Amino acid sequence: MRRFKYANFFEELEEDCPPAHARERARHAFHFVFDPSSDDRNFKVYATRRPAQFEADPCCSQCGLSMFTTEQLARAKFAKVAEKSKNIRKLLGDHLALLVLTEDHGIQTNATAEGHFDLHEYHDVNLASVATVIGPL
Numbered sequence: 339m340r341r342f343k344y345a346n347f348f349e350e351l352e353e354d355c356p357p358a359h360a361r362e363r364a365r366h367a368f369h370f371v372f373d374p375s376s377d378d379r380n381f382k383v384y385a386t387r388r389p390a391q392f393e394a395d396p397c398c399s400q401c402g403l404s405m406f407t408t409e410q411l412a413r414a415k416f417a418k419v420a421e422k423s424k425n426i427r428k429l430l431g432d433h434l435a436l437l438v439l440t441e442d443h444g445i446q447t448n449a450t451a452e453g454h455f456d457l458h459e460y461h462d463v464n465l466a467s468v469a470t471v472i473g474p475l
Contacts, residue, residue: 342444343459347385347392347401355398356458359448362441367405367457368412370431375469380431381459387429402447402456403465409434409472411453416475427475435469443468 342348348355371380384400385392392400406412412434420426439446444459459465 341461343461343463344383344385344401345461347383347396348398350393350396351398351401353398355401356445356456357398357447360445360456360458362445364440365407365446367407367437367439367455368409369403369405369435369437369465369469370412370416370475371433371435371469371471372431373433373471373474375435375471376466380435380469381465399447399456402458405437405439405446405455405457407449407453407455409436413475415452415454420475431475433471433474435471437465437469439468 342356369381371377381403383403385396406415416426416430416434423429439457442460443463443465444457446458447456449455
């Protein structure tokens with residue numbers, strides 16, 4: 339069984355993480371990033387970006403990377419969040435990246451109607467190597 343990059347957070351959860359329905363799959367995905375894709379701030383889960391909030395109200399989704407199934411849905415979500423959070427660009431990034439995910443990158447939850455899913459990375463994955471910045475947000 340492969341190890342997960344952020345498995346150390348799972349023990350703080352009351353729920354199963356990753357969820358039982360999550361599975362490996364190949365797909366294109368979209369993720370908020372800083373340019374270039376190799377920036378050290380990229381590909382960090384919420385639990386590492388906001389540890390105090392995670393400790394106060396931990397959930398499995400905070401241990402996975404937020405991804406979107408289409409560019410349009412990712413941009414729509416970013417615009418919606420940006421209306422309420424003026425610092426979103428400083429926290430999550432100011433560009434959008436396309437990632438070509440394979441089964442070797444981790445397991446994914448099912449996408450919501452808004453196109454969002456969580457990627458629970460395997461510990462030896464370098465997502466910057468499969469990410470291409472496609473433009474500003």
